Amino acid sequence: MMEPVIKTNALSKTYKNKKNNNNFPALNQLELEIQPGEIYGFLGPNGAGKTTTIKLILGFIFPDSGSISLLGHPASDVAVRKKIGYMPEVANYYWFLKAGELMNAYGKMHQLDSQTRKERCRDLLAKVGLAGKENTLLKEFSKGMLQRFSLAQALLNEPELLILDEPASGLDPVGRREIREIILDLHQKGVTIFFSSHELSAVEMISTRVGILNKGKLVKEGSLLELLPSTRKMRVILQNHLSPEAITRLERKVNSLIPSVEKPIFQATVEQNETILLLEERDHLYPLMRVLEEEKLPLEAVTPLRETLEDIFMKSIQEEK
Ligand SMILES: Nc1ncnc2c1ncn2[C@@H]1O[C@H](COP(=O)(O)OP(=O)(O)O)[C@@H](O)[C@H]1O
Ligand SMILES: [Mg+2]
DSSP, X not given: OOOOSEEEEEEEEOOOOTTTXXXXXXXXXXXXXXXXXXXXXXXXXXXXXXXXXXXXXTTSSOOSEEEEEETTEETTOHHHHTTEEEEOSSOOOOTTSBHHHHHHHHHHHTTOOHHHXXXXXXXXXXXXXXXXXXXXXXXXXXXXXXXXXXXHHHTTTXXXXXXXXXXXXXXXXXXXXXXXXXXXXXXXXTOEEEEEESOOHHHHHHOSEEEEEETTEEEEEEOHHHHSOOOOOEEEEESSOOOHHHHHHXXXXXXXXXXXXOSOSEEEEEOSSOEEEEESOGGGHHHHHHHHHHTTOOEEEEEEOOOOHHHHHHHHHHHTO
Protein backbone atom coordinates (compact mmCIF):
# COMPACT_ATOMS: atom_id res chain seq x y z
CA MET A 1 0.00 0.00 0.00
CA MET A 2 1.41 3.36 -1.03
CA GLU A 3 1.69 6.18 1.48
CA PRO A 4 -0.93 8.89 1.08
CA VAL A 5 0.47 12.06 -0.48
CA ILE A 6 -1.37 14.25 2.01
CA LYS A 7 -2.72 13.03 5.31
CA THR A 8 -4.11 15.25 8.02
CA ASN A 9 -5.14 14.00 11.46
CA ALA A 10 -7.71 15.98 13.44
CA LEU A 11 -6.28 19.24 12.15
CA SER A 12 -7.66 22.28 13.96
CA LYS A 13 -6.88 25.97 13.72
CA THR A 14 -8.47 29.00 15.33
CA TYR A 15 -7.22 32.48 14.48
CA LYS A 16 -7.00 34.43 17.69
CA ASN A 17 -8.91 37.64 17.31
CA LYS A 18 -8.10 39.99 20.17
CA LYS A 19 -10.55 42.68 19.10
CA ASN A 20 -13.87 40.87 19.31
CA ASN A 21 -12.97 37.57 20.94
CA ASN A 22 -14.47 35.79 18.00
CA ASN A 23 -12.61 32.53 18.25
CA PHE A 24 -14.62 30.52 15.79
CA PRO A 25 -12.42 27.71 14.46
CA ALA A 26 -11.26 28.25 10.87
CA LEU A 27 -10.59 24.52 10.75
CA ASN A 28 -12.17 21.91 12.96
CA GLN A 29 -10.72 18.38 13.24
CA LEU A 30 -10.03 18.03 9.54
CA GLU A 31 -9.22 14.54 8.28
CA LEU A 32 -7.93 14.39 4.73
CA GLU A 33 -6.24 11.57 2.92
CA ILE A 34 -5.11 12.16 -0.63
CA GLN A 35 -3.71 9.19 -2.56
CA PRO A 36 -0.98 9.25 -5.22
CA GLY A 37 -2.24 10.26 -8.64
CA GLU A 38 -5.46 11.86 -7.47
CA ILE A 39 -6.87 15.14 -8.68
CA TYR A 40 -8.56 16.22 -5.49
CA GLY A 41 -11.00 19.13 -5.68
CA PHE A 42 -11.22 20.87 -2.33
CA LEU A 43 -14.48 22.78 -2.53
CA GLY A 44 -16.21 25.21 -0.27
CA PRO A 45 -17.69 28.69 -0.06
CA ASN A 46 -15.57 31.71 0.77
CA GLY A 47 -14.31 31.53 4.33
CA ALA A 48 -14.74 27.75 4.58
CA GLY A 49 -11.10 27.23 5.54
CA LYS A 50 -9.55 26.09 2.24
CA THR A 51 -6.64 28.53 2.21
CA THR A 52 -6.04 27.88 5.91
CA THR A 53 -5.75 24.15 5.16
CA ILE A 54 -3.32 24.80 2.31
CA LYS A 55 -1.18 27.14 4.44
CA LEU A 56 -1.06 24.50 7.17
CA ILE A 57 -0.05 21.83 4.68
CA LEU A 58 2.72 24.07 3.38
CA GLY A 59 3.92 24.96 6.87
CA PHE A 60 3.23 28.71 6.48
CA ILE A 61 1.11 28.61 9.63
CA PHE A 62 0.82 26.04 12.41
CA PRO A 63 -2.16 24.10 13.71
CA ASP A 64 -3.49 24.39 17.24
CA SER A 65 -3.75 20.63 17.27
CA GLY A 66 -3.55 17.70 14.91
CA SER A 67 -0.84 16.64 12.51
CA ILE A 68 0.01 16.49 8.82
CA SER A 69 2.14 14.07 6.86
CA LEU A 70 3.22 14.57 3.26
CA LEU A 71 4.46 11.76 1.02
CA GLY A 72 4.89 9.64 4.12
CA HIS A 73 6.97 12.19 6.04
CA PRO A 74 6.04 14.72 8.71
CA ALA A 75 5.10 18.00 7.04
CA SER A 76 7.93 19.73 8.91
CA ASP A 77 10.50 17.69 6.94
CA VAL A 78 12.28 20.19 4.68
CA ALA A 79 13.23 17.55 2.10
CA VAL A 80 9.59 16.79 1.43
CA ARG A 81 8.78 20.43 0.68
CA LYS A 82 11.11 20.26 -2.30
CA LYS A 83 8.73 17.80 -3.92
CA ILE A 84 5.79 20.16 -3.69
CA GLY A 85 4.71 22.89 -6.09
CA TYR A 86 2.37 25.63 -4.87
CA MET A 87 0.29 28.16 -6.70
CA PRO A 88 -1.03 30.77 -4.26
CA GLU A 89 -4.52 32.25 -4.23
CA VAL A 90 -3.25 35.81 -4.37
CA ALA A 91 -0.03 36.45 -6.20
CA ASN A 92 2.26 38.75 -4.30
CA TYR A 93 5.47 39.16 -6.21
CA TYR A 94 8.37 41.52 -6.57
CA TRP A 95 6.52 43.62 -9.07
CA PHE A 96 9.59 45.33 -10.48
CA LEU A 97 11.22 42.09 -11.53
CA LYS A 98 10.83 40.68 -15.00
CA ALA A 99 9.05 37.35 -15.33
CA GLY A 100 12.27 35.63 -16.39
CA GLU A 101 14.23 37.17 -13.51
CA LEU A 102 11.81 35.91 -10.91
CA MET A 103 11.67 32.46 -12.48
CA ASN A 104 15.48 32.44 -12.38
CA ALA A 105 15.50 33.43 -8.70
CA TYR A 106 13.02 30.69 -7.84
CA GLY A 107 15.09 28.26 -9.90
CA LYS A 108 18.11 29.13 -7.76
CA MET A 109 16.10 28.49 -4.61
CA HIS A 110 15.35 25.06 -6.01
CA GLN A 111 19.09 24.65 -6.65
CA LEU A 112 18.72 24.13 -10.38
CA ASP A 113 21.82 24.74 -12.49
CA SER A 114 21.84 27.70 -14.83
CA GLN A 115 21.16 25.70 -18.01
CA THR A 116 18.18 23.91 -16.43
CA ARG A 117 16.84 27.21 -15.07
CA LYS A 118 16.95 28.75 -18.51
CA GLU A 119 15.27 25.80 -20.21
CA ARG A 120 12.55 25.32 -17.62
CA CYS A 121 11.79 29.02 -17.53
CA ARG A 122 11.35 29.13 -21.31
CA ASP A 123 9.38 25.86 -21.49
CA LEU A 124 7.11 26.60 -18.55
CA LEU A 125 6.27 30.12 -19.66
CA ALA A 126 5.37 28.64 -23.04
CA LYS A 127 3.32 25.90 -21.39
CA VAL A 128 1.13 28.44 -19.56
CA GLY A 129 0.70 30.66 -22.60
CA LEU A 130 3.33 33.27 -21.73
CA ALA A 131 5.89 32.33 -24.37
CA GLY A 132 8.49 35.04 -24.86
CA LYS A 133 7.35 37.10 -21.85
CA GLU A 134 10.65 36.64 -20.00
CA ASN A 135 11.43 40.35 -20.23
CA THR A 136 8.02 41.69 -19.22
CA LEU A 137 7.79 43.29 -15.79
CA LEU A 138 5.41 41.47 -13.47
CA LYS A 139 3.60 44.72 -12.73
CA GLU A 140 2.60 44.82 -16.39
CA PHE A 141 0.90 41.44 -16.24
CA SER A 142 -2.90 41.26 -16.10
CA LYS A 143 -4.60 39.20 -13.37
CA GLY A 144 -4.97 36.30 -15.77
CA MET A 145 -1.33 36.50 -16.84
CA LEU A 146 -0.21 36.55 -13.19
CA GLN A 147 -2.33 33.48 -12.59
CA ARG A 148 -0.54 31.75 -15.45
CA PHE A 149 2.83 32.92 -14.18
CA SER A 150 1.99 31.52 -10.72
CA LEU A 151 1.30 28.16 -12.27
CA ALA A 152 4.59 28.22 -14.20
CA GLN A 153 6.62 29.01 -11.06
CA ALA A 154 4.80 26.23 -9.17
CA LEU A 155 6.10 23.73 -11.73
CA LEU A 156 9.77 24.77 -11.67
CA ASN A 157 10.85 21.96 -9.36
CA GLU A 158 8.85 19.31 -11.27
CA PRO A 159 6.76 18.61 -8.17
CA GLU A 160 5.28 15.26 -7.20
CA LEU A 161 2.47 17.11 -5.46
CA LEU A 162 0.97 20.27 -6.91
CA ILE A 163 -1.18 22.40 -4.63
CA LEU A 164 -3.30 25.07 -6.30
CA ASP A 165 -5.36 27.59 -4.36
CA GLU A 166 -8.26 28.76 -6.54
CA PRO A 167 -6.36 28.25 -9.80
CA ALA A 168 -9.22 29.29 -12.05
CA SER A 169 -10.03 32.59 -10.40
CA GLY A 170 -9.29 35.60 -12.56
CA LEU A 171 -9.08 33.55 -15.72
CA ASP A 172 -11.29 33.85 -18.77
CA PRO A 173 -12.91 30.67 -20.15
CA VAL A 174 -9.98 30.04 -22.48
CA GLY A 175 -7.50 30.41 -19.63
CA ARG A 176 -9.57 28.04 -17.51
CA ARG A 177 -9.60 25.44 -20.19
CA GLU A 178 -5.85 25.77 -20.61
CA ILE A 179 -5.25 25.36 -16.88
CA ARG A 180 -7.51 22.31 -16.90
CA GLU A 181 -5.50 20.84 -19.74
CA ILE A 182 -2.21 21.46 -17.96
CA ILE A 183 -3.58 19.80 -14.81
CA LEU A 184 -4.77 16.80 -16.80
CA ASP A 185 -1.40 16.54 -18.52
CA LEU A 186 0.40 16.57 -15.15
CA HIS A 187 -2.06 13.99 -13.86
CA GLN A 188 -1.15 11.76 -16.81
CA LYS A 189 2.49 12.08 -15.78
CA GLY A 190 1.64 10.87 -12.29
CA VAL A 191 1.61 14.19 -10.40
CA THR A 192 -0.85 14.35 -7.52
CA ILE A 193 -3.00 17.47 -7.66
CA PHE A 194 -4.78 19.14 -4.76
CA PHE A 195 -6.72 22.25 -5.65
CA SER A 196 -9.26 24.46 -3.95
CA SER A 197 -12.21 26.14 -5.57
CA HIS A 198 -15.36 27.98 -4.60
CA GLU A 199 -16.72 27.57 -8.11
CA LEU A 200 -17.96 24.33 -9.48
CA SER A 201 -18.02 24.25 -13.24
CA ALA A 202 -14.35 23.45 -13.86
CA VAL A 203 -14.13 21.04 -10.99
CA GLU A 204 -16.85 18.73 -12.18
CA MET A 205 -14.83 17.94 -15.26
CA ILE A 206 -11.45 16.92 -13.89
CA SER A 207 -11.51 15.86 -10.23
CA THR A 208 -11.06 12.21 -9.42
CA ARG A 209 -12.47 13.00 -5.98
CA VAL A 210 -13.90 16.04 -4.25
CA GLY A 211 -14.31 17.09 -0.66
CA ILE A 212 -16.71 19.81 0.40
CA LEU A 213 -15.54 22.00 3.25
CA ASN A 214 -17.89 24.27 5.15
CA LYS A 215 -17.12 26.29 8.26
CA GLY A 216 -13.90 24.37 8.81
CA LYS A 217 -15.45 20.92 8.52
CA LEU A 218 -15.48 18.39 5.74
CA VAL A 219 -19.17 17.87 5.10
CA LYS A 220 -19.03 15.59 2.08
CA GLU A 221 -16.42 13.60 0.22
CA GLY A 222 -16.34 11.16 -2.65
CA SER A 223 -15.77 10.57 -6.32
CA LEU A 224 -18.08 12.42 -8.68
CA LEU A 225 -19.80 9.12 -9.45
CA GLU A 226 -20.46 8.53 -5.78
CA LEU A 227 -21.68 12.05 -5.16
CA LEU A 228 -23.73 12.29 -8.34
CA PRO A 229 -25.35 8.91 -8.85
CA SER A 230 -27.42 8.95 -11.99
CA THR A 231 -30.98 9.04 -10.82
CA ARG A 232 -33.95 7.46 -12.50
CA LYS A 233 -36.18 10.31 -11.47
CA MET A 234 -38.31 12.24 -13.93
CA ARG A 235 -40.12 15.51 -13.53
CA VAL A 236 -43.51 15.76 -15.23
CA ILE A 237 -45.15 19.17 -15.40
CA LEU A 238 -48.88 19.52 -16.10
CA GLN A 239 -50.37 22.74 -17.35
CA ASN A 240 -53.12 22.99 -14.77
CA HIS A 241 -53.54 23.39 -11.09
CA LEU A 242 -54.95 20.03 -9.96
CA SER A 243 -57.26 19.67 -6.97
CA PRO A 244 -56.28 17.18 -4.24
CA GLU A 245 -59.16 14.97 -5.40
CA ALA A 246 -57.89 14.99 -8.97
CA ILE A 247 -54.43 14.02 -7.75
CA THR A 248 -55.76 11.14 -5.67
CA ARG A 249 -57.75 9.92 -8.64
CA LEU A 250 -54.72 10.16 -10.88
CA GLU A 251 -52.62 8.25 -8.36
CA ARG A 252 -55.19 5.49 -8.06
CA LYS A 253 -55.53 5.05 -11.80
CA VAL A 254 -51.80 4.97 -12.45
CA ASN A 255 -51.18 2.57 -9.57
CA SER A 256 -53.82 0.22 -10.90
CA LEU A 257 -51.72 -0.08 -14.07
CA ILE A 258 -48.66 -1.11 -12.05
CA PRO A 259 -49.98 -3.73 -9.63
CA SER A 260 -46.51 -4.61 -8.34
CA VAL A 261 -46.06 -1.16 -6.85
CA GLU A 262 -48.17 -0.32 -3.85
CA LYS A 263 -47.17 3.16 -2.81
CA PRO A 264 -47.93 6.18 -4.99
CA ILE A 265 -45.46 6.34 -7.84
CA PHE A 266 -45.13 10.10 -7.79
CA GLN A 267 -45.10 13.05 -5.46
CA ALA A 268 -47.21 15.99 -6.52
CA THR A 269 -46.54 19.65 -5.89
CA VAL A 270 -49.31 22.00 -6.89
CA GLU A 271 -48.33 25.50 -7.93
CA GLN A 272 -50.56 28.32 -9.05
CA ASN A 273 -50.72 27.43 -12.73
CA GLU A 274 -49.14 24.04 -12.89
CA THR A 275 -48.76 20.72 -11.16
CA ILE A 276 -45.39 19.07 -10.84
CA LEU A 277 -45.21 15.31 -10.54
CA LEU A 278 -41.93 13.89 -9.36
CA LEU A 279 -41.56 10.35 -10.56
CA GLU A 280 -39.12 8.06 -8.72
CA GLU A 281 -38.76 5.58 -11.55
CA ARG A 282 -38.70 6.49 -15.20
CA ASP A 283 -40.24 3.13 -16.19
CA HIS A 284 -43.45 4.43 -14.66
CA LEU A 285 -43.61 7.26 -17.14
CA TYR A 286 -45.63 5.34 -19.73
CA PRO A 287 -48.47 4.24 -17.44
CA LEU A 288 -48.63 7.81 -16.15
CA MET A 289 -48.83 9.17 -19.70
CA ARG A 290 -51.64 6.80 -20.54
CA VAL A 291 -53.71 8.02 -17.61
CA LEU A 292 -52.92 11.67 -18.35
CA GLU A 293 -54.28 11.14 -21.85
CA GLU A 294 -57.40 9.39 -20.59
CA GLU A 295 -58.02 12.16 -18.10
CA LYS A 296 -57.24 14.82 -20.71
CA LEU A 297 -54.70 16.49 -18.48
CA PRO A 298 -52.49 18.70 -20.67
CA LEU A 299 -48.78 18.13 -20.41
CA GLU A 300 -46.25 20.94 -20.22
CA ALA A 301 -42.90 19.19 -19.95
CA VAL A 302 -41.12 15.97 -19.06
CA THR A 303 -37.49 16.19 -17.97
CA PRO A 304 -35.03 13.74 -16.43
CA LEU A 305 -33.87 14.80 -13.01
CA ARG A 306 -30.18 14.80 -12.38
CA GLU A 307 -28.38 16.31 -9.46
CA THR A 308 -25.43 18.48 -10.28
CA LEU A 309 -22.37 18.99 -8.17
CA GLU A 310 -23.79 22.41 -7.48
CA ASP A 311 -26.93 20.85 -5.95
CA ILE A 312 -24.79 18.62 -3.74
CA PHE A 313 -22.60 21.56 -2.80
CA MET A 314 -25.55 23.78 -1.87
CA LYS A 315 -27.25 20.96 0.02
CA SER A 316 -24.21 20.06 2.09
CA ILE A 317 -23.69 23.69 2.97
CA GLN A 318 -27.31 24.24 3.92
CA GLU A 319 -27.45 21.11 6.06
CA GLU A 320 -24.68 22.61 8.17
CA LYS A 321 -26.49 25.85 8.83
N1 LIG B 1 -4.95 35.69 9.11
C1 LIG B 1 -6.18 35.56 9.58
N2 LIG B 1 -6.58 36.12 10.72
C2 LIG B 1 -7.83 35.97 11.21
N3 LIG B 1 -8.78 35.24 10.59
C3 LIG B 1 -8.46 34.65 9.43
C4 LIG B 1 -7.15 34.78 8.84
N4 LIG B 1 -7.13 34.07 7.69
C5 LIG B 1 -8.36 33.53 7.55
N5 LIG B 1 -9.17 33.88 8.58
C6 LIG B 1 -10.56 33.45 8.79
O1 LIG B 1 -10.60 32.03 8.76
C7 LIG B 1 -11.71 31.55 8.03
C8 LIG B 1 -11.25 30.67 6.88
O2 LIG B 1 -10.56 31.47 5.93
P1 LIG B 1 -9.86 30.87 4.63
O3 LIG B 1 -9.08 29.69 5.04
O4 LIG B 1 -9.14 31.98 3.97
O5 LIG B 1 -11.13 30.41 3.79
P2 LIG B 1 -11.28 30.08 2.22
O6 LIG B 1 -9.91 29.96 1.63
O7 LIG B 1 -12.05 28.79 2.19
O8 LIG B 1 -12.07 31.19 1.63
C9 LIG B 1 -12.48 32.77 7.61
O9 LIG B 1 -13.49 32.99 8.55
C10 LIG B 1 -11.45 33.87 7.63
O10 LIG B 1 -12.05 35.12 7.88
MG1 LIG C 1 -9.10 30.90 0.04
